[in-house]
Amino acid sequence: RKEVEQDPGPFNVPEGATVAFNCTYSNSASQSFFWYRQDCRKEPKLLMSVYSSGNEDGRFTAQLNRASQYISLLIRDSKLSDSATYLCAVNREGYQLIWGAGTKLIIKP
Amino acid sequence: GAGVSQSPSNKVTEKGKDVELRCDPISGHTALYWYRQSLGQGLEFLIYFQGNSAPDKSGLPSDRFSAERTGGSVSTLTIQRTQQEDSAVYLCASSPQGETQYFGPGTRLLVL
Numbered sequence: 001r002k003e004v005e006q007d008p009g010p011f012n013v014p015e016g017a018t019v020a021f022n023c024t025y026s027n028s029a030s031q032s033f034f035w036y037r038q039d040c041r042k043e044p045k046l047l048m049s050v051y052s053s054g055n056e057d058g059r060f061t062a063q064l065n066r067a068s069q070y071i072s073l074l075i076r077d078s079k080l081s082d083s084a085t086y087l088c089a090v091n092r093e094g095y096q097l098i099w100g101a102g103t104k105l106i107i108k109p
Numbered sequence: 110g111a112g113v114s115q116s117p118s119n120k121v122t123e124k125g126k127d128v129e130l131r132c133d134p135i136s137g138h139t140a141l142y143w144y145r146q147s148l149g150q151g152l153e154f155l156i157y158f159q160g161n162s163a164p165d166k167s168g169l170p171s172d173r174f175s176a177e178r179t180g181g182s183v184s185t186l187t188i189q190r191t192q193q194e195d196s197a198v199y200l201c202a203s204s205p206q207g208e209t210q211y212f213g214p215g216t217r218l219l220v221l
Contacts, residue, residue: 032208043200043212044152087152091208095140095159101151 001026004090006100013078014108020074021103023088032091033071035062037084038102044087047073075105083107111135113213115201121219122191130186130216134203141184142202142210143176152200158184191220 005024013019025033033050048055050071054063061074071090075082085102092098114133122128134141143155154168158178169175173191178184188195196219202210 034209043214046209046211049209089210095204095208096154096157096165097208097210099152099154 003027003092003098004088004100006086006088006103008101008103010104010106012106012108015078015080017078018074018076019078019105020072021086021105022070022072023090023100023103024068024070025090025098026069027090027092027098028066028069030090030092032097033062033064034089034097035060035071035073036087036089038087039084047086078107080107080109113201113203113211115199115213115216117216118214119217119219121221123221124193125190127187127189128191128218130188130199130201130218132184132186132201132203132213134182134184134201135205135211136182138203138205138211139181140204140210141178142204143184143186144200144202145170145197146200146215147197155186155199188218191218193220196220 003026035047036044037047038044048062050062050064059076063072085104087102088100089097116131141158145153156176157165160181161178173189176186198215198217200215202212204210
């Protein structure tokens with residue numbers, strides 16, 4: 001089993017819809033969690049950190065479920081520009097992050 | 110402010126040649142990471158620096174790969190005797206004291 005797992009997708013979603021995807025992790029000692037966005041042929045960019053209490057940034061909501069060891073990302077009112085690959089990252093120890101392989105999201109007009 | 114920069118942005122080389130890839134991290138970031146990403150694949154961890162030392166080199170695929178960091182700043186990833194399977198995008202990221210990583214634009218390496 002991989003340390004961090006994501007559904008590779010693609011998720012094909014109509015514009016304006018709500019979409020959610022999860023990322024599971026195996027190390028129960030992990031303390032830091034992140035969602036990154038990667039556009040085609042570009043570098044990953046930080047979308048948001050995931051806090052224990054959950055956090056929201058505009059149309060994006062991230063949540064952490066420690067009991068089941070997963071984080072989630074919810075995108076409301078999806079835009080064409082949200083089309084990208086979404087990577088989750090979980091710390092292992094110290095400054096190391098373990099990366100999921102990414103979930104591809106395609107927003108269709 | 111200035112982000113992470115990498116050079117060259119693209120590199121085409123012949124099989125068997127050596128290549129050097131450079132990363133300039135964000136000023137003040139103590140941690141620096143190298144990753145490799147093949148087309149359509151996830152990030153493959155190569156090496157991590159804390160200051161000038163490399164606590165974790167476990168991801169380097171073979172002894173043809175080496176990296177160094179000087180002055181707690183610039184890092185160079187060297188691939189000796191390149192092979193076609195080395196073709197990928199090499200990404201560098203830096204981080205302040207926490208784990209949040211900020212990526213450079215990458216170097217696209219093509220080995221013919």
